[in-house]
Amino acid sequence: TSVIVWFRNDLRLADHAALAAAVKADAKIFPVYILEDTVAGGRKLGGASKWWLDKSLKSLRSAISQRGGKLICRKGDAEKVLHDLVSETGADAVFWGRRYTQPEMDRDADIKKALQDEGIEAESFNTCLLTEPWSYQTTSGGYYKVFTPYWRAVRSSFEAPDPVQAPETFAGIGINGDEIESWELHPSKPDWSKGFDDMWTPGEEGAQERLQSFLDGPVREYEEMRNRPDQDGTSGLSPHLHHGEISPATVWRAVMGRINRGLQEEESAWSFLSEIVWREFSYVLIYHNPKMGRENYDSKFNKMEWRSNKKDLELWQKGKTGYPIVDAGMRQLWATGWMHNRVRMIVASLLTKHLLLNWTEGEDWFWDTLVDADPASNAAGWQWTAGSGADASPYFRVFNPITQGQKFDQTGAYVRRWCPELKKLPNKHLHAPWEAGRHVLEKAGIELGKTYPRPIIEHRQGRQRALDAWETLKGK
Ligand code: FAD
Numbered sequence: 361t362s363v364i365v366w367f368r369n370d371l372r373l374a375d376h377a378a379l380a381a382a383v384k385a386d387a388k389i390f391p392v393y394i395l396e397d398t399v400a401g402g403r404k405l406g407g408a409s410k411w412w413l414d415k416s417l418k419s420l421r422s423a424i425s426q427r428g429g430k431l432i433c434r435k436g437d438a439e440k441v442l443h444d445l446v447s448e449t450g451a452d453a454v455f456w457g458r459r460y461t462q463p464e465m466d467r468d469a470d471i472k473k474a475l476q477d478e479g480i481e482a483e484s485f486n487t488c489l490l491t492e493p494w495s496y497q498t499t500s501g502g503y504y505k506v507f508t509p510y511w512r513a514v515r516s517s518f519e520a521p522d523p524v525q526a527p528e529t530f531a532g533i534g535i536n537g538d539e540i541e542s543w544e545l546h547p548s549k550p551d552w553s554k555g556f557d558d559m560w561t562p563g564e565e566g567a568q569e570r571l572q573s574f575l576d577g578p579v580r581e582y583e584e585m586r587n588r589p590d591q592d593g594t595s596g597l598s599p600h601l602h603h604g605e606i607s608p609a610t611v612w613r614a615v616m617g618r619i620n621r622g623l624q625e626e627e628s629a630w631s632f633l634s635e636i637v638w639r640e641f642s643y644v645l646i647y648h649n650p651k652m653g654r655e656n657y658d659s660k661f662n663k664m665e666w667r668s669n670k671k672d673l674e675l676w677q678k679g680k681t682g683y684p685i686v687d688a689g690m691r692q693l694w695a696t697g698w699m700h701n702r703v704r705m706i707v708a709s710l711l712t713k714h715l716l717l718n719w720t721e722g723e724d725w726f727w728d729t730l731v732d733a734d735p736a737s738n739a740a741g742w743q744w745t746a747g748s749g750a751d752a753s754p755y756f757r758v759f760n761p762i763t764q765g766q767k768f769d770q771t772g773a774y775v776r777r778w779c780p781e782l783k784k785l786p787n788k789h790l791h792a793p794w795e796a797g798r799h800v801l802e803k804a805g806i807e808l809g810k811t812y813p814r815p816i817i818e819h820r821q822g823r824q825r826a827l828d829a830w831e832t833l834k835g836k
Contacts, residue, residue: 362531363387364445366394366438366456367431370487370604371416372564373423373526377485378455380524388531390449391424393417394442395435395543401461401653401735406728408697411553412562414545416603419563421540429530432537439471446480448535454480457487457604460643461735462650488601490518490608490640493647503648506751507641514637515630520609520616555695560599560731567600571614579618583628586635589689589700590773595632598732599698601639608636642736645750652749653739654720661748663836665829666718675816676711677725679778682815684791685765686710688778695778697731702768708745709759714822716829719746755830758823765791781811 363382370376382389399405405413421431434441442454454475459465468484475482486492496504496513504510547553561569574595578585585593600606615629623629646652656662675681679690689703711722719742727733743749769775772790776783782790784804789796793806794814801808808814
């Protein structure tokens with residue numbers, strides 16, 4: 361038998377259920393990647409995601425060619441491409457990993473039906489989650505809308521299955537395909553990706569290395585350090601997990617292995633696993649609320665009177681709000697395609713509260729600029745911060761960007777790294793430069809309004825405007 365394995369957000373060979381099923385069937389495996397016009401959530405790929413995809417596909421291509429095969433790359437409508445490939449390869453079956461967003465799920469169902477109508481076996485598998493969004497139900501029978509009970513349920517019952525076998529050989533040589541290079545996923549004119557190269561190694565090996573170096577150190581102090589953008593306290597696994605270069609079960613098993621071998625800092629490891637499960641929870645939410653990617657989970661927010669202000673949006677995007685922790689985060693995002701979670705919350709709060717701009721404007725920007733841009737986690741993260749989400753932080757909780765900076769970037773290393781023009785300010789004033797006296801500013805070589813902006817809106821004023829908008833919304 362011959363099987364086409366259609367790769368999507370599972371760009372790896374290890375622990376891949378669709379590949380394992382083909383191995384089990386003792387089939388000749390034709391590995392395929394199809395570049396579709398729209399991806400998860402029916403959107404176009406963002407620029408940073410394209411950068412990642414380019415490298416990740418090349419890494420997969422090379423792993424497959426080392427096993428004697430060829431990653432067949434095609435562009436276009438997946439149903440048509442698969443139809444053509446079935447006849448070109450003579451395959452009896454097509455296997456793939458499931459997706460959980462709309463319109464992709466409907467599309468996959470149509471593809472499955474079309475293949476089956478042609479007498480081809482079509483089967484889908486779980487390749488990118490620990491458990492699928494319908495696996496856990498509350499005692500009353502619905503899905504979990506609150507994270508903590510969901511996490512308790514997973515923690516107490518989930519056991520990662522044994523890893524499944526990767527194929528030793530592949531087919532595909534002789535079948536026509538595009539060169540990945542011809543897709544021009546890598547940015548040109550200008551090529552803004554230098555900072556990305558410095559930080560990331562897309563692909564399966566890069567993912568394994570990330571996991572290893574996290575387990576060798578930061579996992580022990582994760583609980584304490586995960587909120588500190590001035591420390592390397594988190595795993596940096598998010599783009600690898602998003603593109604499926606490592607399975608979450610592999611991560612789970614590796615961490616559980618440490619716990620079972622008597623890791624002293626056991627609670628720290630559990631706290632890390634709970635974040636892995638936040639990713640799962642985002643998928644539970646979006647699966648059960650397919651419109652959540654673009655629309656308020658809590659429909660009360662449909663009546664929120666968001667401002668529309670292009671200039672403020674641009675200052676936020678460019679990291680010129682005058683709040684150092686926010687600007688540092690936005691510049692880190694632009695330079696590396698990633699931002700620390702604590703800072704994501706702070707910048708999202710500033711956009712939706714102080715600036716009173718709709719969370720979808722921020723989500724769009726993140727979608728384009730994050731290497732881990734994910735339809736479920738991004739929408740869930742934005743809606744959580746904006747207050748419109750399931751189990752969200754209430755809208756009236758407005759982060760103070762000054763005290764957040766002082767608390768979580770205690771050393772000031774984060775702001776100094778991304779806003780070098782503030783480097784010489786003493787810690788005391790680093791997160792509120794406008795409060796420093798003229799003499800201090802002069803000594804640090806800062807001219808407010810010129811070398812570094814004044815705050816886009818005064819904190820108390822922004823906070824009050826947000827609270828007023830909330831009161832108006834409540835009364836509607
Ligand atoms: P670690 O702390 O090492 O966590 C391990 C893994 O757990 C991460 O790789 C990630 O897969 C998962 N995870 C951690 N925190 C969360 C969370 N809050 N929600 C869901 N999964 C989580 N994450 C994305 O993967 N893609 C996004 O598009 C995305 N957008 C976000 C937008 C906003 C406004 C906010 C507040 C958060 C967003 N997150 C998103 C969640 C989180 O910020 C990142 O997953 C995390 O910063 C990635 O860094 P890490 O791999 O070092 O995380």
